Amino acid sequence: MKDREKLIRYFEASGNGEQARRMLDLAEQVVAGKPYRVTEFMSPAGLVIADAIKANLPQLRVASEGGYEGAERLRVAFIERNFQGTVDFGVQALKISWDPRFRLLTHRDVLGSLMGLGIEREHFGDIIMQNGGAQLIVDATMADYVKQNFTKIAMVSVSVEDLPLSEILPKEEKIKEIRTTVASLRLDAVASSGFSLSRTKLVSSINAGLVQVNWQEAKGPAQEVKEGDIISLRGRGRMKIEAITGTSRKGRIGVYLKRFM
Template sequence: MEKNEFFLKRIRELANLSYQRDIVTFSDFLNLNEQNMVSSLKQQFPQVVMETFGGYVNAERQMVAFHPDALAFTWEYPIDCLKIEPKAIKFSENLSYRDYMGALLNLGVDRSVIGDIIVQEKAAWFFCQSKMTEFFLENLCRVRHTNILITKVNDPEEFPHPNLESINGTCASVRLDSLIALAFKASRSSMVSYIESGQVFVNGKLITSNGYEPKEGDIVSVRGKGRFIFDGVSHQTKKGRYGVRILLYV
């Protein structure tokens, strides 16, 4: 509880500073639970706009920007994208998300300065606070036993696109528990505990109701399982079941 109270105190300080000095302030990269806590504070600061972004569309870890409602100048999030690739593909290992994350954290940095990490074959991209870019460029030289090259990606067109697996199925109703069960190939009853224990988020908002009905385009995240986009209802069967589409992040 003390950790959460300290976090909320820091968020209030950032919101107040933005309003008092008429400037834009930024949080660290926040996980889904932290984003949900920030969202719960919005009504306390009606004069301050709170926006989130993680470096690319639909990022899970996001930074919150605080700025006065009538801000008159343009601004950008202090986020950079860095690409990691092996120096010699022939001698490189098959590296996982955990390998890349471990290499970054072994540099002694806090998880909050790093956003999402997107791993694809023989390469990975990660988002970080701009103030940390030079540090990573100078100090990250190996992931496990693989010597790597790390470069800053300046063109947004070259940013990575997460791999999505299309899943089609039917369910009796378009409820949150049914969609999660379909996405992760589990029984609906086994997914109830995830929802009731506060491990499920829709668009970064904590949802604890099994009967909640996501809308088309919503991003559903389940701690320890993964996340997916609810891509909508395609049809209704003769027995009254709904054909749904899900795009699972893989």
């Protein structure tokens, strides 16, 4: 692929250069004769990279799978354009159960305990929290290891069993609707309103690499955002710019935000 290094340099600017390199390696294996190749689990930023690769390698198709409709973390497949077989994404679901009377466990508790087993983050997808349990999307090759070794979360005993993908319950997210006005569509202006943070603190978070726009690290406080963009702040969740609602007589811009709690 003649533009390989150019494409990698482009994504290096947003902190995704190594991911782009790995994905290009898989895509080039398909060009060389493999019917398809599948990535590890990744954030939706992976779809942006996949689309850029596909634009340079039109002999490929791209598909994705996260275990259920609306999944955030996905596995992406590069597929030879004329391949008519079934793509095995290697995705499996597990049900994790515990007694909720002992302690209110959080997503962070589950994630931390899984990684404490030595499992890399790219080997599992979404963690869907429920009352007294969670549903976990995992690389099928890791499922048995998780079932055998994942026995406690923060000193609370847990049990793990297989769960058919058809029985996954989509995660329930609390949504806070925010209608406000901003002086401009700069990232720091919009995000500080959406996350209820001072602009100074928001700028510090951006400079520390804690803010992403469409799952890619923010370029800076002055980055322009637009309708449909997803802004996430580590530790505070994410929000979507649902609509730009117009400009007031004083020149302020109306925005309608949805913050996912």
